[in-house]
Amino acid sequence: MAMIEVTHLTRIFDVSKPWLNRVLERLPKALLTAVSDVSFKVEERTVYALVGESGSGKSTIGKMAVGLLSPSEGSVTINGIDLTRETDAAKMDKARSDIQMIFQDPYASLNPRWKVRDIINEPVTARGGSGVGLAEKLLEQVGLSALDADKFPHEFSGGQRQRICIARALASEPKLIVCDEPTSALDVSVQAQVLNLMTNLQEDLGLTYLFISHDLTVVQHISDKIGVLYLGRLVEEGTPDQLFDDPKHPYTQMLLAAAPKMDGFGREIDPPQGEIPDPINPPTGCAFHPRCPLATRQCSAERPVMRELRGARVACHEAT
Amino acid sequence: MMLSPLNQRRWRNFRNNSRAYWSLVIFTFLFVLSLFAEFIANDKPILVNYRGEYRMPIFSFYPETAFGGDFRTEAIYRDDEVKCLIRSGGVIDCFDDPVGIIEQINAGTFDDPDFMKGWMIWPIIPFSYDTPNTLDRPAPSPPDATHWLGTDEGTRDVLARTIYGFRLSILFTIVVVSFASVIGIIAGAVQGFFGGWLDLIFQRVLEIWGATPSLYVIIIMFAIFGRSIGMLVFLMVLFGWPALVGLVRAEFLRARNFEYVRAAQALGVSNWTIMFRHMLPNAMVATLTMLPFIITGTIGGLATLDFLGYGLPASAPSLGEMTLQAKRNLQAPWLAFTNFFTFAIMLSLLVFIFEGVRDAFDPRKTFQ
Numbered sequence: 001m002a003m004i005e006v007t008h009l010t011r012i013f014d015v016s017k018p019w020l021n022r023v024l025e026r027l028p029k030a031l032l033t034a035v036s037d038v039s040f041k042v043e044e045r046t047v048y049a050l051v052g053e054s055g056s057g058k059s060t061i062g063k064m065a066v067g068l069l070s071p072s073e074g075s076v077t078i079n080g081i082d083l084t085r086e087t088d089a090a091k092m093d094k095a096r097s098d099i100q101m102i103f104q105d106p107y108a109s110l111n112p113r114w115k116v117r118d119i120i121n122e123p124v125t126a127r128g129g130s131g132v133g134l135a136e137k138l139l140e141q142v143g144l145s146a147l148d149a150d151k152f153p154h155e156f157s158g159g160q161r162q163r164i165c166i167a168r169a170l171a172s173e174p175k176l177i178v179c180d181e182p183t184s185a186l187d188v189s190v191q192a193q194v195l196n197l198m199t200n201l202q203e204d205l206g207l208t209y210l211f212i213s214h215d216l217t218v219v220q221h222i223s224d225k226i227g228v229l230y231l232g233r234l235v236e237e238g239t240p241d242q243l244f245d246d247p248k249h250p251y252t253q254m255l256l257a258a259a260p261k262m263d264g265f266g267r268e269i270d271p272p273q274g275e276i277p278d279p280i281n282p283p284t285g286c287a288f289h290p291r292c293p294l295a296t297r298q299c300s301a302e303r304p305v306m307r308e309l310r311g312a313r314v315a316c317h318e319a320t
Numbered sequence: 321m322m323l324s325p326l327n328q329r330r331w332r333n334f335r336n337n338s339r340a341y342w343s344l345v346i347f348t349f350l351f352v353l354s355l356f357a358e359f360i361a362n363d364k365p366i367l368v369n370y371r372g373e374y375r376m377p378i379f380s381f382y383p384e385t386a387f388g389g390d391f392r393t394e395a396i397y398r399d400d401e402v403k404c405l406i407r408s409g410g411v412i413d414c415f416d417d418p419v420g421i422i423e424q425i426n427a428g429t430f431d432d433p434d435f436m437k438g439w440m441i442w443p444i445i446p447f448s449y450d451t452p453n454t455l456d457r458p459a460p461s462p463p464d465a466t467h468w469l470g471t472d473e474g475t476r477d478v479l480a481r482t483i484y485g486f487r488l489s490i491l492f493t494i495v496v497v498s499f500a501s502v503i504g505i506i507a508g509a510v511q512g513f514f515g516g517w518l519d520l521i522f523q524r525v526l527e528i529w530g531a532t533p534s535l536y537v538i539i540i541m542f543a544i545f546g547r548s549i550g551m552l553v554f555l556m557v558l559f560g561w562p563a564l565v566g567l568v569r570a571e572f573l574r575a576r577n578f579e580y581v582r583a584a585q586a587l588g589v590s591n592w593t594i595m596f597r598h599m600l601p602n603a604m605v606a607t608l609t610m611l612p613f614i615i616t617g618t619i620g621g622l623a624t625l626d627f628l629g630y631g632l633p634a635s636a637p638s639l640g641e642m643t644l645q646a647k648r649n650l651q652a653p654w655l656a657f658t659n660f661f662t663f664a665i666m667l668s669l670l671v672f673i674f675e676g677v678r679d680a681f682d683p684r685k686t687f688q
Binding site for chain 1: 578579580583585586589
């Protein structure tokens with residue numbers, strides 16, 4: 001059974017002006033479709049990466065996966081338990097403790113007034129457990145000193161703070177960790193350390209990661225499967241090899257072409273054409289068609305469905 | 321009690337602010353002193369030795385008969401007869417010539433078969449706040465050796481009333497502010513944390529509540545239920561708690577989108593824990609900044625009500641009521657000056673203290 005299964009997940013935000021303004025200014029309701037009909041599965045002990053530009057709905061999917069947001073349509077099931085619809089409190093609590101989250105900004109995600117020990121123990125103490133000695137053990141596991149437990153977050157650097165966040169996520173012995181751009185706030189040198197730590201922990205503890213990132217190079221090395229998002233829709237999904245050697249969707253091709261190359265001087269290619277469209281008023285048919293070099297009349301009329309293509313999945317009419 | 325390093329640092333910061341620190345020392349001294357007001361200003365002696373027996377009239381009731389008198393009502397220790405009875409050990413002649421007998425006892429020439437020397441220890445100020453005095457001139461009388469700050473319209477000692485009034489006004493404020501803050505903080509926290517419709521409706525209710533003229537309600541409620549301190553506390557809390565709501569709500573609205581709050585939610589921490597362990601400590605600085613205004617406001621509010629005659633029951637020692645007397649008796653400036661200095665010193669000390677507390681809690685100054 002898949003560790004996490006996302007089916008037809010949709011999330012719509014109401015970003016309308018207040019009711020009175022709408023009536024007076026005769027504006028329609030503004031609905032922002034952040035995530036639209038996304039389906040994927042993450043197998044146990046694997047790393048699934050979601051990549052996409054900003055505004056593509058990556059973080060929204062991550063928040064729905066841990067239950068911080070509820071889906072408008074569709075469902076997220078963790079080990080067969082649907083977090084938003086499960087009524088059995090005990091099952092729900094079990095599922096909640098199996099899943100943890102690491103946030104993007106290690107400066108903002110640690111309460112500045114709490115000691116590191118209390119921060120790390122919190123997932124356990126919040127469920128009435130006792131965290132004696134736990135923080136020290138976890139701190140050593142993530143490469144910090146047990147003596148750091150009595151310090152406050154402001155005494156640490158960004159990389160060290162992210163390690164504290166990882167230690168906190170590990171405290172309740174979860175099976176799944178949702179990582180919401182865990183390295184994007186860090187220096188490149190520190191990024192590698194944190195990524196290596198996360199990979200080691202994944203192997204040692206048999207964790208499953210849902211890894212959210214905008215950085216293809218980061219994702220290439222750590223993930224078992226990558227899903228590419230565009231405007232809230234999954235456009236392509238495949239293993240890193242399939243995706244990097246044989247990108248099928250024109251958007252993936254564009255992303256890869258835009259990625260910095262180690263063996264080149266200056267900018268040898270043109271930057272990607274156009275901007276990501278307005279999600280309140282998305283293009284008809286395939287959301288990518290205004291920027292797509294292959295677009296046909298069919299693309300602007302009909303939304304492509306996910307189909308199998310050489311072992312990977314792609315949502316494109318023209319991909320061959 | 322061990323303070324956490326953070327609180328130790330705050331305490332150090334507070335101590336380094338010498339104005340705040342000394343204000344706290346002086347205020348604590350005055351307040352603790354006023355807590356023992358019964359031992360400082362009272363119309364009963366602290367300790368009585370009557371025929372070898374020790375009695376403490378401050379704590380227990382003694383009828384006059386206990387000292388060899390006629391009445392079964394409480395002994396009036398300031399009467400010459402009672403003084404004489406106690407000093408002489410219950411000599412009957414005291415009813416005829418108490419002053420003469422006391423003089424003889426003092427001179428050591430008194431002789432009577434029943435005589436057994438007794439004594440009384442009086443408080444420094446031998447008047448309570450409601451003791452009527454017999455004066456040889458019209459009240460209010462100016463300060464003299466007996467009444468250090470003079471007397472008021474009702475011939476009562478001004479100094480005694482000030483001490484009791486100070487205590488009452490501080491205790492009243494502590495009770496009102498603590499109830500109002502707890503309610504206000506919880507209400508603000510709930511509104512700010514959950515937001516949405518709850519916030520919207522609650523805010524409208526508060527606006528209506530805030531527009532209710534509290535003075536009228538207090539007058540009406542007193543008319544229906546009668547005047548009492550409990551009722552006044554209840555009404556002051558009822559109209560005082562919205563003061564903190566807006567502030568705490570704003571802090572929580574800001575803090576609920578902080579990532580560590582989101583992180584705690586993702587970790588499965590309960591809403592209550594998030595609100596009061598994660599968010600409140602971070603909202604505390606703003607709350608503490610507001611608290612001095614509420615405290616001084618409550619002291620002023622009580623004085624205002626008393627001044628208008630809608631506050632504490634008339635018998636209670638009240639600084640506001642004394643202000644009213646000062647206004648009525650401009651020919652007796654000692655009333656006005658006493659009031660002015662009491663309020664000025666009390667409010668200044670409190671403002672200095674809270675200024676220091678606020679600075680000590682300010683995170684930007686904490687780590688200097």
